[in-house]
Amino acid sequence: MSFDLGELFRHLGKSQVPERLFEDGPQFENAFSMACIPVRGFVRGGWPLVIDYQAEPGTLATLEIHVEGREPVVLPLRGGSEHNLLKLQLPAQLGDKLSPALFLVRAVKDQPGAPELGRINVFGLGAGPRAVGSVAIDQVDFTPGTVSLGKKQSARFSFYSRSDFNRVSAEVLRVVNRDGDLQVQLARSIPLQGGVAAGTWVGRQEARTWDGTDTNRQASLGQHLMQVRAWLSAQDGGDWVAAWSAWTVEVTR
Numbered sequence: 001m002s003f004d005l006g007e008l009f010r011h012l013g014k015s016q017v018p019e020r021l022f023e024d025g026p027q028f029e030n031a032f033s034m035a036c037i038p039v040r041g042f043v044r045g046g047w048p049l050v051i052d053y054q055a056e057p058g059t060l061a062t063l064e065i066h067v068e069g070r071e072p073v074v075l076p077l078r079g080g081s082e083h084n085l086l087k088l089q090l091p092a093q094l095g096d097k098l099s100p101a102l103f104l105v106r107a108v109k110d111q112p113g114a115p116e117l118g119r120i121n122v123f124g125l126g127a128g129p130r131a132v133g134s135v136a137i138d139q140v141d142f143t144p145g146t147v148s149l150g151k152k153q154s155a156r157f158s159f160y161s162r163s164d165f166n167r168v169s170a171e172v173l174r175v176v177n178r179d180g181d182l183q184v185q186l187a188r189s190i191p192l193q194g195g196v197a198a199g200t201w202v203g204r205q206e207a208r209t210w211d212g213t214d215t216n217r218q219a220s221l222g223q224h225l226m227q228v229r230a231w232l233s234a235q236d237g238g239d240w241v242a243a244w245s246a247w248t249v250e251v252t253r
Helices: 014-024
Strands: 031-033 036-043 048-055 059-066 073-077 084-089 099-109 120-127 137-143 146-148 155-161 167-178 181-191 200-202 208-210 222-231 240-244 249-252
Touching: 014 036, 031 036, 036 120, 036 240, 048 059, 048 073, 048 099, 073 084, 099 120, 120 137, 137 222, 137 240, 155 222, 181 208
Parallel strands: 146 249
Antiparallel strands: 031 181, 036 099, 048 084, 048 120, 059 073, 059 099, 120 240, 137 155, 155 200, 155 208, 167 181, 167 222, 222 240, 222 249
């Protein structure tokens, strides 16, 4: 999968890009492959970055950072079956001001010949001082394993915040296996008003639920992941983080 950097923010004028990221946070495509995860977010040279992931054995994984007009930064990610938490400082070549960037987490099979998609599970990705320590949003829980619409069951979700964020959003992603390529598509956005404070759980004391339907209130059958995005507004620095549940919820009739 490839991306045209000239089309990075093709739906917006250039002057609107920073405002859109400040207001709406890190941006994902409505559909993407889990072997090539694209995130639009802010970056600054010298910022800390964190990624929490697990690559399947035999997979070569990289994290790429593309800023228009600058050389891309390509960071190899350790493979194997271990759960990895990588924290690093971004190079100065990315500039000393906030810039919109395209982050790509790519995975291919470690084998000769034409590249084939590999497997990587990403649990968290963030940039900026407030996003890093551990991943600032983590322990994303999405249960139970199966919900039945016929029985009027709902899924519950919760997560923990290690930092203050004044904007937060939760999204349900439908997972489809296309010949071994796990692809996700936005099924439903769940608004979370008021941001989140450091050291707090969301969805523990006051339950947060999803009824198994999509944006059009139609049944969204099959496997689903929970995605949580949190970010800071312009005056607070533009830090951002995204996190995903480790397990899926299957919706049945």
